[in-house]
Amino acid sequence: MPLTRISLARGKSPDYLRALSDSLHRSLVEAFEVPPDDRFQIIHQHEPGELVFDRHYLGGPRSGDFVLFQITAGRPRSTGTKAGFYRRLVDRLAEAPGLRPEDVMVVISTTQLDDWSFAGGVASMVRDDRSAR
Amino acid sequence: MPLTRISLARGKSPDYLRALSDSLHRSLVEAFEVPPDDRFQIIHQHEPGELVFDRHYLGGPRSGDFVLFQITAGRPRSTGTKAGFYRRLVDRLAEAPGLRPEDVMVVISTTQLDDWSFAGGVASMVRDDRSAR
Amino acid sequence: MPLTRISLARGKSPDYLRALSDSLHRSLVEAFEVPPDDRFQIIHQHEPGELVFDRHYLGGPRSGDFVLFQITAGRPRSTGTKAGFYRRLVDRLAEAPGLRPEDVMVVISTTQLDDWSFAGGVASMVRDDRSAR
Numbered sequence: 001m002p003l004t005r006i007s008l009a010r011g012k013s014p015d016y017l018r019a020l021s022d023s024l025h026r027s028l029v030e031a032f033e034v035p036p037d038d039r040f041q042i043i044h045q046h047e048p049g050e051l052v053f054d055r056h057y058l059g060g061p062r063s064g065d066f067v068l069f070q071i072t073a074g075r076p077r078s079t080g081t082k083a084g085f086y087r088r089l090v091d092r093l094a095e096a097p098g099l100r101p102e103d104v105m106v107v108i109s110t111t112q113l114d115d116w117s118f119a120g121g122v123a124s125m126v127r128d129d130r131s132a133r
Numbered sequence: 134m135p136l137t138r139i140s141l142a143r144g145k146s147p148d149y150l151r152a153l154s155d156s157l158h159r160s161l162v163e164a165f166e167v168p169p170d171d172r173f174q175i176i177h178q179h180e181p182g183e184l185v186f187d188r189h190y191l192g193g194p195r196s197g198d199f200v201l202f203q204i205t206a207g208r209p210r211s212t213g214t215k216a217g218f219y220r221r222l223v224d225r226l227a228e229a230p231g232l233r234p235e236d237v238m239v240v241i242s243t244t245q246l247d248d249w250s251f252a253g254g255v256a257s258m259v260r261d262d263r264s265a266r
Numbered sequence: 267m268p269l270t271r272i273s274l275a276r277g278k279s280p281d282y283l284r285a286l287s288d289s290l291h292r293s294l295v296e297a298f299e300v301p302p303d304d305r306f307q308i309i310h311q312h313e314p315g316e317l318v319f320d321r322h323y324l325g326g327p328r329s330g331d332f333v334l335f336q337i338t339a340g341r342p343r344s345t346g347t348k349a350g351f352y353r354r355l356v357d358r359l360a361e362a363p364g365l366r367p368e369d370v371m372v373v374i375s376t377t378q379l380d381d382w383s384f385a386g387g388v389a390s391m392v393r394d395d396r397s398a399r
Contacts, residue, residue: 003203003240007308014182021185040238041185042140042177042201044308049280052287052307059385068306070269070338072203072240079380083389090387101386105306107269107338108381114212115241119192120234121223123216136336136373147315154318173371174318175273175310175334205336205373247345248374252325253367254356256349 001074001116001125002028003040008067010045012097017043019097024069024089031088032077053105060102067099069106074125076110134207134249134258135161136173141200143178145230150176152230157202157222164221165210186238193235200232202239207258209243267340267382267391268294269306274333276311278363283309285363290335290355297354298343319371326368333365335372340391342376 006020021041028034055062069089077085090101113125123129139153154174161167188195202222210218223234246258256262272286287307294300321328335355343351356367379391389395 003201017182035190037187037190039185039187039190040201042179043183043185044177044310045180045183046308047311049283050309050311052305052309054303054305057301057303057305057384058390059388062385068269068308072242079389079392079395082380082383083392083395086383086389087387089383103385104383104387105385106383107377109242109338109375109377110381111240111242114215115243117215117219117222117237117239118190119195119236119238121220121237122192123212123219124191126212126216129212129216136334150315168323170320170323172318172320172323173334175312176316176318177310178313178316205375242375244373244375247348248376250348250352250355250370250372251323252328252369252371254353254370255325256345256352257324259345259349262345262349 001038002032002034003042003072004028005042005044005070006067007044007046007051007070009051009064010047012045016097020067020093020099023092023096027085027089027092031085032073032081062103062105063100065099066103066105067093069104071106071108073108073110074116075113077108082108134171135165135167136175136205137161138175138177138203139200140177140179140184140203142184142197143180145178149230153200153226153232156225156229160218160222160225164218165206165214195236195238196233198232199236199238200226202237204239204241206241206243207249208246210241215241267304268298268300269308269338270294271308271310271336272333273310273312273317273336275317275330276313278311282363286333286359286365289358289362293351293355293358297351298339298347328369328371329366331365332369332371333359335370337372337374339374339376340382341379343374348374 093099226232359365
């Protein structure tokens with residue numbers, strides 16, 4: 001159920017973007033209780049000056065390869081699950097596309113189950129609504 | 134009070150985008166308790182590879198016409214209201230621009246009334262703040 | 267801890283965008299309890315037709331210079347703090363880049379402390395996790 005906006009500077013190859021997407025999704029499945037086919041991501045590539053970030057706040061040093069993942073989750077996860085996901089994500093991204101952990105920032109927002117309609121005009125996670133259509 | 138980010142693949146005409154915008158707004162007014170002149174939308178058009186979605190998860194089959202609506206609402210609505218809105222939205226979008234219900238995904242997030250300043254540096258929905266300026 | 271998406275029509279100079287960014291950040295530090303080096307912003311510049319807004323709803327008249335700030339905050343702030351921030355922001359933006367208060371809209375969303383990983387795969391605001399790595 002998560003939807004993730006991935007923001008980075010323009011200039012990476014399609015293969016690089018695909019690796020970002022794959023490693024994020026793999027981490028969500030492995031460590032954030034997400035089904036394998038629940039994959040929804042939006043990549044925003046930015047021009048110089050559009051992506052503004054401090055190089056050293058609570059980590060870093062961040063480089064021009066900085067990537068920000070803003071995740072809208074469908075239901076709450078525990079602090080332990082979130083922490084495990086953060087660790088898994090930087091490990092997977094280090095493998096592919098080879099992103100430094102210092103360049104990985106994540107922000108999670110949480111919604112409720114009835115906030116999602118995946119398709120067809122139904123409240124996908126509400127049993128009565130799914131059966132009513 | 135809702136703000137909606139509309140994400141789709143680049144390549145549609147201005148008339149198509151306008152119809153998306155109109156049908157979304159009409160559905161919000163008709164079925165989500167939104168005033169007619171409370172209209173704020175941001176359209177994000179994406180290059181190939183930037184919009185990542187599973188073709189079949191909880192619906193579909195999704196096509197290249199897939200549109201994702203991420204709505205930030207100003208106050209909670211009931212499950213029934215949300216479900217009614219989802220139905221209305223796919224019906225309106227089927228009329229114009231002729232979007233298949235299978236290609237419509239919606240995610241709603243909720244805020245509080247004092248989270249909104251529409252203009253002029255006031256907390257627009259807080260009565261004391263509005264009268265103080 | 268806030269992350270802000272800044273949306274406006276394409277066509278402003280790099281200096282103008284920098285002034286938007288600076289005045290937002292200064293306002294957050296001065297009136298929203300944000301540390302000086304906690305600066306994360308994403309600027310989205312939009313083509314004609316992509317930024318849809320009512321010219322008069324609860325304020326305005328809005329012009330083509332309209333800017334929408336969507337802020338994801340790390341923890342709740344009081345109504346008074348939010349109201350003070352809205353006032354400060356329009357004042358700073360009027361100074362530089364010279365934006366009319368009528369063209370400033372703000373929406374805030376709130377998360378929890380464990381929703382943020384600033385870098386390195388740690389839950390940055392959770393003490394045990396920071397010390398564990």
